[in-house]
Amino acid sequence: MHRPIGILDSGVGGLSVLREIRRALPYENIVYIGDSARCPYGPKPADEIRDRVFAITDRLLAMDAKLIVIACNSATIAAVEALRAHYPVPFAGMEPAVKPAAARTKSGVIAVLATEASVAGEKFHRLVSTHARGVRVITRPCPEFVSLVEAGETDTPAVREAVARILPPLLEAGADTLVLGCTHFPFLRKAIEDFAGPSVSVIDTGEAVARRVKSLLSSDATQAGEAGEPGKVSLLTTGDLGRWSELAPRLCPELADATLAHIDID
Numbered sequence: 453m454h455r456p457i458g459i460l461d462s463g464v465g466g467l468s469v470l471r472e473i474r475r476a477l478p479y480e481n482i483v484y485i486g487d488s489a490r491c492p493y494g495p496k497p498a499d500e501i502r503d504r505v506f507a508i509t510d511r512l513l514a515m516d517a518k519l520i521v522i523a524c525n526s527a528t529i530a531a532v533e534a535l536r537a538h539y540p541v542p543f544a545g546m547e548p549a550v551k552p553a554a555a556r557t558k559s560g561v562i563a564v565l566a567t568e569a570s571v572a573g574e575k576f577h578r579l580v581s582t583h584a585r586g587v588r589v590i591t592r593p594c595p596e597f598v599s600l601v602e603a604g605e606t607d608t609p610a611v612r613e614a615v616a617r618i619l620p621p622l623l624e625a626g627a628d629t630l631v632l633g634c635t636h637f638p639f640l641r642k643a644i645e646d647f648a649g650p651s652v653s654v655i656d657t658g659e660a661v662a663r664r665v666k667s668l669l670s671s672d673a674t675q676a677g678e679a680g681e682p683g684k685v686s687l688l689t690t691g692d693l694g695r696w697s698e699l700a701p702r703l704c705p706e707l708a709d710a711t712l713a714h715i716d717i718d
């Protein structure tokens with residue numbers, strides 16, 4: 453049995469990252485913990501998010517995870533440096549794709565859709581001042597997008613209504629590049645792209661993180677071999693198991709054969 457990759461998020465959002473990791477590394481076992489009982493993280497203070505992320509990391513390491521993916525921008529901003537200082541395993545975190553967006557924009561205006569926690573801190577300001585000099589960066593916290601995805605709504609009238617409320621001021625300000633700075637938002641990508649139209653680019657970080665995980669594992673002796681069985685995916689939620697059994701395969705049909713269980717983390 454290969455040691456698994458551990459992935460965590462405040463809820464189902466990190467499944468958008470899991471599916472990219474699965475595509476890039478189909479032979480790896482994966483254990484995913486979604487903290488739906490405490491979702492959303494976005495409006496919570498950084499120390500509260502950090503405490504949750506440490507508690508979840510302890511559980512993933514108890515399951516022998518060889519690498520942990522913080523598949524949550526809010527949790528990465530709040531905790532990744534402290535995690536790296538505290539634990540001996542490698543961590544891959546999320547970061548809003550400000551750098552590729554700044555390289556792509558033609559209008560010189562980009563908009564970052566994220567959570568309050570992700571765009572409020574010093575770390576985000578550093579990201580902008582390092583990688584988006586000369587570009588106007590508009591931030592738009594969208595907690596309603598997180599609630600919609602947690603409720604299983606990805607392309608419903610409620611989603612289209614929220615998108616039609618949030619996007620116009622950003623587009624009117626000239627944004628031609630939208631950054632999905634929260635892992636829940638790729639599940640709304642179609643509704644966002646349909647509203648924004650073909651002249652607007654939408655950028656998500658899932659694929660880049662999967663590449664990072666692959667390169668972190670390339671020197672790891674416990675890497676699963678290409679000739680083996682497809683890896684097993686185990687999804688654990690601190691929230692309602694019944695809702696997750698319905699939600700996870702709907703968001704990611706490729707996870708239909710994943711095992712699902714409840715986990716209590718205090």
Ligand code: DGL
Pocket residue numbers: 461462463465466491492493494495523524525526527546567570598633634635636
């Ligand atoms: N999916 C998370 C993120 O990337 C957090 C959403 C939330 O819990 O507010 O930021």
